[in-house]
Structure formats: structure tokens, C-alpha cells
Amino acid sequence: MNLNELFKNTDYEGTIFSDQDKAALETRIFTKAVKNIEVPYVKCIIREKDIKLTPEEAVRQLYTQMLISKYGYPKDRIQFETHIHFGREVKRADITIMDKDRPMVPYIIVELKKPKLSDGKEQLKSYCNATGAPIGVWTNGEQISCYNRKDPNFFEAISDIPKASQKLSDIINEKYTYEDLKRIDKISTQKRSLRALIKEMEDEVLASAGVDSFEEIFKLIFTKLYDELICANDSTAYLQFRNNGNTDYELKEKIQSLFDEAKKKWEGIFTDESKILLSPSHLAVCVSTLQDIKLFNNNLDVVDDAFEYLMSKAQKGEKGQYFTPRYVIDMCVKMMNPTSKDKIIDTACGSSGFTVHSIFKVWKDIRREKGLEEGEGFTAAERIPEETNFVRDNVFAIDFDEKTVRVARTLNLIAGDGQTNVLHLNTLDYSRWVEITKQEDWIDTYNEGFKKLKKLQPKGVSDFSRFSFDLVMANPPFAGDIKENTIISRYELGKNTAGKWHKKVSRDILFIERNLSFLKPGGRMAIVLPQGRFNNASDKAIRDFIAERCRILAVVGLHGNVFKPHTGTKTSVLFVQKWDDVLCPRKDDYPIFFATMQKPSKDNSGDKIYVKNPETGENLLDSHGHLIVDHDLYNHDGMTQDGIAEAFAEFAKREGLSFFQ
Known part of the structure; x- marks a missing residue:
């Protein structure tokens, strides 16, 4: 059965999932008569039992398939409905990947929503804080956000989660050329918009940063355009507008230096004395949010x-x-x-x-x-x-x-x-x-x-x-x-x-x-x-x-x-x-x-x-x-x-x- 047929009000096209993963799920769908109505079910890839297939469950099955096929995580490290304790209150995480060496300790927590929904990111962060999990993933099947929990209440966007064979540091420290950026560009791969990402930054960072949002975001876009220009014309150059393992203070020095170079290249936009006013920690979040967007494109x-x-x-x-x-x-x-x-x-x-x-x-x-x-x-x-x-x-x-x-x-x-x-x-x-x-x-x-x-x-x-x-x-x-x-x-x-x-x-x-x-x-x-x-x-x-x-x-x-x-x-x-x-x-x-x-x-x-x-x-x-x-x-x-x-x-x-x- 086709996913688009199954969920009439949900568009499963243009998702983060491959055609192979979608086809694999569709072959596992069957129906059961419940009160004389045919209801879609699927045999769960992890729990090995029949589960009613809701839109959110479909996203979970698809993402789990991706964790196994693309990222190489074995099924025995993946749990569904993991209990998260908040004092007497107990909640359940949609997907948890357990630590390789400590099977009872969460390593990656995944919060799922059905397509079109955009809430749940704060809930995901609370799960990571409660368990100490260093990585959180939020997805509705159409968009995906990955975070590295550096300390409580401070989450930094990362471009992807590590594969089973990688460490988190491999993702954070990875260097990217302009060709790499074209490959991972969130606008073409996830249909994200720069406008939506800026709204996220305003909600999560800039609202409490005490700065002029327009000016600071303008400086960052200006700087990132310059970085892309340099790397687009030198295939061996690595992008500098990235948070690759620097401390927050090192990152601010690097981005300010890049901004200063951009001001010299394109005069008359900012004064010579202009500085990036975001604090190092706020800047780190903003850079992580923008780094996987390709700004140069044909139609502006x-x-x-x-x-x-x-x-x-x-x-x-x-x-x-x-x-x-x-x-x-x-x-x-x-x-x-x-x-x-x-x-x-x-x-x-x-x-x-x-x-x-x-x-x-x-x-x-x-x-x-x-x-x-x-x-x-x-x-x-x-x-x-x-x-x-x-x-x-x-x-x-x-x-x-x-x-x-x-x-x-x-x-x-x-x-x-x-x-x-x-x-x-x-x-x-x-x-x-x-x-x-x-x-x-x-x-x-x-x-x-x-x-x-x-x-x-x-x-x-x-x-x-x-x-x-x-x-x-x-x-x-x-x-x-x-x-x-x-x-x-x-x-x-x-x-x-x-x-x-x-x-x-x-x-x-x-x-x-x-x-x-x-x-x-x-x-x-x-x-x-x-x-x-x-x-x-x-x-x-x-x-x-x-x-x-x-x-x-x-x-x-x-x-x-x-x-x-x-x-x-x-x-x-x-x-x-x-x-x-x-x-x-x-x-x-x-x-x-x-x-x-x-x-x-x-x-x-x-x-x-x-x-x-x-x-x-x-x-x-x-x-x-x-x-x-x-x-x-x-x-x-x-x-x-x-x-x-x-x-x-x-x-x-x-x-x-x-x-x-």
C-alpha cells in the first residue's frame, strides 16, 4: 500500500527518507478489521509485533529503518518508548539509541512528530537533560534537527548524527568544502528555508541575547556569503563558517576575522569598526544553525x-x-x-x-x-x-x-x-x-x-x-x-x-x-x-x-x-x-x-x-x-x-x- 494513499491528509513526498526505505515500509503494511473498519498495521522493526500505523508511527518506522540502513546501528542498541524520569513523573522517548559500552545509558534520543507539526524540540531537550544523552534528534519526516547537548540548557545544532562506526567528535570536527556544502544543503535536501531557521534562532537564542536581531543576523549572512565565495572559487579550501570543535571563544575569533575580511571585500555595508556583538555561546548556536545552508543560488x-x-x-x-x-x-x-x-x-x-x-x-x-x-x-x-x-x-x-x-x-x-x-x-x-x-x-x-x-x-x-x-x-x-x-x-x-x-x-x-x-x-x-x-x-x-x-x-x-x-x-x-x-x-x-x-x-x-x-x-x-x-x-x-x-x-x-x- 502506498503511504500517500494510506494517509490522505499527509504528504510523504519530499521527505528525508529514501525511496528504498519508503518502499520497504510499504511492503510491510497490512490491514486488520477493527469494528468492521480496515485499519492499517505494520510489524514493528524493533518490537517484532503488530502495531497500528499512525502518521507518527510511520515516521518512527521510517527513521528506524534509516538508522539501521544508513547509519549502521544494530537493532539491539535501538529502543522504543524508553522511560524518562522527571521525579515522580515518567515520560517516554520515541526512539533511543543506547551507548555502545553502557547499554543502559541513552546516547541519542529521537523525538518524532507526524508531518507538518513543528513542536516538541523543548521536550526533546528536557529528555536529553534528564538522561545526560549527548545527542538529540527532532524530526517530522520532512525536516530534521540534530543537537549536541554541551551542558544543561545549551544545545548546539550539528549537521548530522554520527554513524555507528563514528564518534561524535568525528561529526563536530569534520571539515567541509563548498562541494560538501552543496551536497548537505538543508534547503535542497530538507526543503528548509532560511526564514524558518532564523525564526528558530530568534526563539532559541536571540530573544535573550540583548542585541539587534537584524544587525547580527545580517552580519552572519554577510560573513557566510564571503566564506562561500572564497571556497566556491578554490575547490581545496575548507569552509570557515562552521563550528568544528572550536571552543566558543575560538569560534568567535574565527568568525569575527572572517567578518573583517568580508568588510574589506564588500565596502560600504558595515563600518570598519563593526563587531559581531553576540556572546560566544549565542554565536556558536547561530553558526551551527546556519552552517549547513548554501546561500549562493540562482534566484536569490x-x-x-x-x-x-x-x-x-x-x-x-x-x-x-x-x-x-x-x-x-x-x-x-x-x-x-x-x-x-x-x-x-x-x-x-x-x-x-x-x-x-x-x-x-x-x-x-x-x-x-x-x-x-x-x-x-x-x-x-x-x-x-x-x-x-x-x-x-x-x-x-x-x-x-x-x-x-x-x-x-x-x-x-x-x-x-x-x-x-x-x-x-x-x-x-x-x-x-x-x-x-x-x-x-x-x-x-x-x-x-x-x-x-x-x-x-x-x-x-x-x-x-x-x-x-x-x-x-x-x-x-x-x-x-x-x-x-x-x-x-x-x-x-x-x-x-x-x-x-x-x-x-x-x-x-x-x-x-x-x-x-x-x-x-x-x-x-x-x-x-x-x-x-x-x-x-x-x-x-x-x-x-x-x-x-x-x-x-x-x-x-x-x-x-x-x-x-x-x-x-x-x-x-x-x-x-x-x-x-x-x-x-x-x-x-x-x-x-x-x-x-x-x-x-x-x-x-x-x-x-x-x-x-x-x-x-x-x-x-x-x-x-x-x-x-x-x-x-x-x-x-x-x-x-x-x-x-x-x-x-x-x-x-x-x-x-x-x-x-
């Missing part, structure tokens, strides 16, 4: 997901500015079709997804033209000069939030091989740029990029009111009105129909006008806007303003769940091209591409929905072993159907749009 989702979580906890949500899901960004990039000749900017960049994914797209084009393998986007591999030149000279981003800018600079620096033009400025309040850009601290970090930005002003313009970009893509903040007259008075859309200045204007309205001022004639824009801007009668003047200056290319309605759990605001993406005698000759009557996203991509709670194989029901994985979000915006590497972006490309070619010729 791993790192971005974590930063979105951290930023939303900090302040992003208050300003109505949310990280744009990567699949929405990729749709915009495919529809705007950036080239190596385009000057590109994101005026409200967040983590800079629009620019980074534009870089990835253009890099593939460059490599294809030169007859090279396309390669990966977010990769540790070195870049050819044409690729780095494009990032250095053509790609810009601005955001008014300092923390966000540092995240964006990190991702751009790494993706762009140390080159970035991400600037900390208020896009809308450009009259104050002169005074801000004269501040010494600002100049040290941002001046190189700003000098290049100034050169993109049209001739005769020096007040930063207009620029000559080919492409603007942005998801500006919706929440919060602009009330400062000094800002509003610089915008046509700051006036009412009587020509008087409004006392307050929504941010996104001013961003429409400001973004268009960044474009040269024939330049194009993709901007995420609240759905009301397209429907409300009161916003007709805004629509007229856009239509007077641009050809409206497309409007794509996004599903209401796309920005959940942060907001349920219904949004659409507007695509336009500025009128130009050559690139976009003015017309009074022309077709517009309209499309509406049919697949929600997320459930009502904001959790992503993933593509399943229609034949097996298993989650479909991309070439990196990552789950594929179920949307209809574009074809995901030939693994899903063509979507809105492909339909627009056909429309653009039929219409002879300049950027698709």
Missing part, C-alpha cells in the same frame, strides 16, 4: 526570503513598502526586456530585486552572444569584463531606508562582483539631495555611484529633476501620504483640478510622476500600483497625466494574495513607454495588453503555493532543487506553461514595440 530567493522577514519585523511594513515577490519581478523583467545597452534604475529599490534580476537577464544575453555557457545568476563564479562593466556603468537603485539600502547594496555587490550604484536617497525629495550628498559619511559610501548618476542628467539639467534612463522598474511604497509642501510643490500631480496644491498626496502618485522624469524619450517603465489608480473616478487626472506622456503598453492585475501576509491590497503592474518620434511615435488609438493573474501563488495566510507533478502529486523542483511557486506569470525554465509574460512578448512583436524588435 533563499537570502531574500530571510531579509524580507527581518525587514518586515523592523520597519518596512509601517511604510507600506514590501519586498516584491521574485516571480512578479521576473515577469516585469521578461516584459521590459532589458539589454546591455540600457541604463536601468529602481527608484524605490527595497532589496533591489528589479535591478539584480535585470542584471541576471542581461548577463545571460551577453554570455549567449559570446558563445559562453549562460551560467548562474547569483553565483560565486568570477565574471567576464562585459558583465562587470554593465553593472558598474548601467545599473542604479535608490531607497530612502538605510537598512534596506544596505541589504540592496549587499546583494548588488555580490551579484555584481563588487560593483554597485545603490544610493541612500529620498527619491521624491530631490531638492535636498545637494545637502545630503555633501555629508562626509555619505560621500565615503555612495559618492562613486552618485557621480555616475549625475552624468545621466540631460544637457542643461543640474537640479536632479530629470534623468535619461532607458528603463525604470519600481514597487513604490503605498502607505503614508506626503504632507510636506516643499516636496508636493515640485509635482504636477501635487495640484488639484483648480490648479492649487494639495495638502497631502499619496506617495505612489508622486512616484508615478517622478519615475517618468527619470526616463528619456522612448524610455519605458514598469510600476506596481494600487488597483484603485486604474479604477477610481477620482484618479482620472492621474490616468490622463500618464496617457498624455506615454503609450500605455500593458496592465497586469496581480492576485490579492501576492503581497500577503503583509497586506491584502489589490495591486496591478502598469507598463508604459514615453512618447518619442523614433522609438515610440505618438498615436491616438492603439491596442493595450490587459491580463489578470489567475493563480494566487500564495494562500490566504501568505504562504507560497508550489507546483506539483500532475502524475505523482510530488512537489516539482527546479534545476537547483528548489520548489517552484505556482503562478501563471511566465514559463519557469520550461517546467511550467507559458504565461502572461510570453503572451505580452508576442503582443509586443506584433505591435513592433522598439524593445522587442
Whole structure:
């Protein structure tokens, strides 16, 4: 009997168990009639008797099979339902592996849960403390966490448990190369997310550490990216961002040294004086938690997901500015079709997804033209000069939030091989740029990029009111009105129909006008806007303003769940091209591409929905072993159907749009 058939509400695909172990269990399943109902049973692999097969029991039988086949533990060292004494109270451990030399002493205690459950880790630790067992394992069959109990109330994550032929020190002291990391990466092997691991760290460590969670986790991710970069380019190098048998103080010295090297490689993110503020013991737990995650991957989702979580906890949500899901960004990039000749900017960049994914797209084009393998986007591999030149000279981003800018600079620096033009400025309040850009601290970090930005002003313009970009893509903040007259008075859309200045204007309205001022004639824009801007009668003047200056290319309605759990605001993406005698000759009557996203991509709670194989029901994985979000915006590497972006490309070619010729 098939496990998926047996437990209708439990997905046994994508588990930590091998197909052989699952098949072996399925051959042992039989049914018994209990009160005229056929109930599944199995002959227990350890107790040698018939046991009712619940979801939790299935996980126990599968994990035990793995202990025997993969780890080599003999059956006589494995116990079920071992009594754990807490004074007069007695509890039972699901699985206990006894010490080889002391058969009555627990060596490894395993706490099991049925799939989807995530509780029980504190219970496991209490069992280890009560018995003195040095190793604890928690698993629900889909995820697994292994711990080394160093002393009461201090558990350190370890990458695996020792095999029967190994010692615990063999696991703790094992050295890993980048190839080893790719093999054990928890994201692809266990479908763990960096976001979930950070939540664990916050619950178990950071809540009592007395530090800024964002800053300390940012430092660790920054340091780990540097470590991966070094080892990815040297197959003989061992990863340093690991807790391999060091004392806590030795580990802190090693990680601080690595952090200092990373700061030199990628300047302008942290000050020279920045130190890791976590205590040695707290740092040891965090390093152990992160060490088996591979951060470099093609689509940035791993790192971005974590930063979105951290930023939303900090302040992003208050300003109505949310990280744009990567699949929405990729749709915009495919529809705007950036080239190596385009000057590109994101005026409200967040983590800079629009620019980074534009870089990835253009890099593939460059490599294809030169007859090279396309390669990966977010990769540790070195870049050819044409690729780095494009990032250095053509790609810009601005955001008014300092923390966000540092995240964006990190991702751009790494993706762009140390080159970035991400600037900390208020896009809308450009009259104050002169005074801000004269501040010494600002100049040290941002001046190189700003000098290049100034050169993109049209001739005769020096007040930063207009620029000559080919492409603007942005998801500006919706929440919060602009009330400062000094800002509003610089915008046509700051006036009412009587020509008087409004006392307050929504941010996104001013961003429409400001973004268009960044474009040269024939330049194009993709901007995420609240759905009301397209429907409300009161916003007709805004629509007229856009239509007077641009050809409206497309409007794509996004599903209401796309920005959940942060907001349920219904949004659409507007695509336009500025009128130009050559690139976009003015017309009074022309077709517009309209499309509406049919697949929600997320459930009502904001959790992503993933593509399943229609034949097996298993989650479909991309070439990196990552789950594929179920949307209809574009074809995901030939693994899903063509979507809105492909339909627009056909429309653009039929219409002879300049950027698709």
C-alpha cells in the first residue's frame, strides 16, 4: 500500500527518507478489521509485533529503518518508548539509541512528530537533560534537527548524527568544502528555508541575547556569503563558517576575522569598526544553525526570503513598502526586456530585486552572444569584463531606508562582483539631495555611484529633476501620504483640478510622476500600483497625466494574495513607454495588453503555493532543487506553461514595440 494513499491528509513526498526505505515500509503494511473498519498495521522493526500505523508511527518506522540502513546501528542498541524520569513523573522517548559500552545509558534520543507539526524540540531537550544523552534528534519526516547537548540548557545544532562506526567528535570536527556544502544543503535536501531557521534562532537564542536581531543576523549572512565565495572559487579550501570543535571563544575569533575580511571585500555595508556583538555561546548556536545552508543560488530567493522577514519585523511594513515577490519581478523583467545597452534604475529599490534580476537577464544575453555557457545568476563564479562593466556603468537603485539600502547594496555587490550604484536617497525629495550628498559619511559610501548618476542628467539639467534612463522598474511604497509642501510643490500631480496644491498626496502618485522624469524619450517603465489608480473616478487626472506622456503598453492585475501576509491590497503592474518620434511615435488609438493573474501563488495566510507533478502529486523542483511557486506569470525554465509574460512578448512583436524588435 502506498503511504500517500494510506494517509490522505499527509504528504510523504519530499521527505528525508529514501525511496528504498519508503518502499520497504510499504511492503510491510497490512490491514486488520477493527469494528468492521480496515485499519492499517505494520510489524514493528524493533518490537517484532503488530502495531497500528499512525502518521507518527510511520515516521518512527521510517527513521528506524534509516538508522539501521544508513547509519549502521544494530537493532539491539535501538529502543522504543524508553522511560524518562522527571521525579515522580515518567515520560517516554520515541526512539533511543543506547551507548555502545553502557547499554543502559541513552546516547541519542529521537523525538518524532507526524508531518507538518513543528513542536516538541523543548521536550526533546528536557529528555536529553534528564538522561545526560549527548545527542538529540527532532524530526517530522520532512525536516530534521540534530543537537549536541554541551551542558544543561545549551544545545548546539550539528549537521548530522554520527554513524555507528563514528564518534561524535568525528561529526563536530569534520571539515567541509563548498562541494560538501552543496551536497548537505538543508534547503535542497530538507526543503528548509532560511526564514524558518532564523525564526528558530530568534526563539532559541536571540530573544535573550540583548542585541539587534537584524544587525547580527545580517552580519552572519554577510560573513557566510564571503566564506562561500572564497571556497566556491578554490575547490581545496575548507569552509570557515562552521563550528568544528572550536571552543566558543575560538569560534568567535574565527568568525569575527572572517567578518573583517568580508568588510574589506564588500565596502560600504558595515563600518570598519563593526563587531559581531553576540556572546560566544549565542554565536556558536547561530553558526551551527546556519552552517549547513548554501546561500549562493540562482534566484536569490533563499537570502531574500530571510531579509524580507527581518525587514518586515523592523520597519518596512509601517511604510507600506514590501519586498516584491521574485516571480512578479521576473515577469516585469521578461516584459521590459532589458539589454546591455540600457541604463536601468529602481527608484524605490527595497532589496533591489528589479535591478539584480535585470542584471541576471542581461548577463545571460551577453554570455549567449559570446558563445559562453549562460551560467548562474547569483553565483560565486568570477565574471567576464562585459558583465562587470554593465553593472558598474548601467545599473542604479535608490531607497530612502538605510537598512534596506544596505541589504540592496549587499546583494548588488555580490551579484555584481563588487560593483554597485545603490544610493541612500529620498527619491521624491530631490531638492535636498545637494545637502545630503555633501555629508562626509555619505560621500565615503555612495559618492562613486552618485557621480555616475549625475552624468545621466540631460544637457542643461543640474537640479536632479530629470534623468535619461532607458528603463525604470519600481514597487513604490503605498502607505503614508506626503504632507510636506516643499516636496508636493515640485509635482504636477501635487495640484488639484483648480490648479492649487494639495495638502497631502499619496506617495505612489508622486512616484508615478517622478519615475517618468527619470526616463528619456522612448524610455519605458514598469510600476506596481494600487488597483484603485486604474479604477477610481477620482484618479482620472492621474490616468490622463500618464496617457498624455506615454503609450500605455500593458496592465497586469496581480492576485490579492501576492503581497500577503503583509497586506491584502489589490495591486496591478502598469507598463508604459514615453512618447518619442523614433522609438515610440505618438498615436491616438492603439491596442493595450490587459491580463489578470489567475493563480494566487500564495494562500490566504501568505504562504507560497508550489507546483506539483500532475502524475505523482510530488512537489516539482527546479534545476537547483528548489520548489517552484505556482503562478501563471511566465514559463519557469520550461517546467511550467507559458504565461502572461510570453503572451505580452508576442503582443509586443506584433505591435513592433522598439524593445522587442
